[in-house]
């Protein structure tokens with residue numbers, strides 16, 4: 001019998017395990033693949049404060065400044081955090097929202113600046129300002145190594161007494177309206193509380209105890225192109241005009257993804273996402289070359305595909321739901337890595353103290369999809385912008 005069983009050892013499950021273990025909670029993490037069997041190892045792993053709601057920006061900023069920037073001190077070891085800086089390149093349609101969001105976030109301590117298009121060269125000489133109306137610039141943002149981050153959190157959790165077991169959760173055990181553990185392919189694991197942090201696999205497990213989560217699996221592709229040696233690094237950029245995001249990688253490449261306004265829905269999380277599409281490889285390089293001309297003819301190095309966990313408002317499902325003792329943290333819709341450290345702390349508070357520090361998080365339950373109270377920013381971006 002343990003206090004908490006966490007299903008899923010991606011970055012989110014690992015972070016919750018670390019924070020529960022820090023609080024002395026007897027924690028068991030189960031993962032069908034041992035760990036890192038989902039999106040996390042394929043993540044762009046971009047970390048930036050800029051978001052369209054204060055609560056999401058706060059989680060991201062706390063994750064950046066209290067964890068990623070001081071990983072060794074806070075968690076132990078390294079997570080590969082690299083401060084590259086981040087620029088949100090807004091087109092004419094998104095510029096008013098960017099202006100309003102920067103004004104909204106600054107009083108909450110986020111260090112964001114607004115730049116005119118012709119000032120972009122001062123922070124990123126490799127990029128041209130074509131099609132840009134306004135830039136939100138964040139100097140402290142960057143990216144990390146998602147595998148090192150997750151393994152670091154799991155190692156720290158283990159040092160504090162948590163256990164990590166390779167086992168597939170088959171169902172949540174419930175009787176009389178209370179959970180009492182998880183049935184796995186290696187037998188039952190009893191616990192007072194269960195957290196489902198199994199990414200795109202979460203709705204299948206929740207359905208077994210009558211909890212309907214509108215989280216759907218969608219295919220995502222990202223591409224890596226060889227960076228010319230004279231381009232040592234560059235900013236992380238969300239390029240709305242070209243509908244791409246890009247960031248440098250440690251092995252002299254530039255990772256490019258699209259926000260995929262047309263979703264490629266999958267039959268389920270186990271569907272084969274296949275090889276990257278040749279047309280996508282060409283398209284992303286063309287878009288990259290429009291913003292960073294020195295990469296116009298960059299060689300394609302490799303591509304990755306996998307299943308994302310998408311909700312109707314692009315925000316995760318968080319907190320207690322269904323039978324007593326059941327918690328969920330899934331449906332990140334492509335934005336869970338940057339916030340994972342702080343959300344791990346919040347979920348641990350929720351499970352131990354009965355609530356999160358940020359009361360706004362109680363709106364992130366699945367009831368919002370029934371009542372229609374979806375989460376949106378006051379100045380929300382179009383389909384291509386970050387949440």
Ligand SMILES: Cc1cc2nc3c(=O)[nH]c(=O)nc-3n(C[C@H](O)[C@H](O)[C@H](O)COP(=O)(O)OP(=O)(O)OC[C@H]3O[C@@H](n4cnc5c(N)ncnc54)[C@H](O)[C@@H]3O)c2cc1C
Pocket residue numbers: 007008009010011012013014030031032033034035036037038039040041042043044045046047167168169170197198199200201205220221222257306307308329330332333334335336337338339
């Ligand atoms: C290409 C790509 C780019 C991204 N870029 C960014 C970015 O730049 N910034 C950002 O913040 N976010 C980004 N994201 C999103 C972010 O990576 C995810 O939100 C985050 O990694 C989700 O972590 P997770 O722990 O919730 O889920 P996952 O990493 O999917 O982990 C789920 C785990 O559950 C396990 N599991 C599943 N079913 C079972 C079962 N029945 N029993 C036991 N274990 C089970 C799996 O093996 C897996 O290890 C990106 C995602 C992708 C795919």
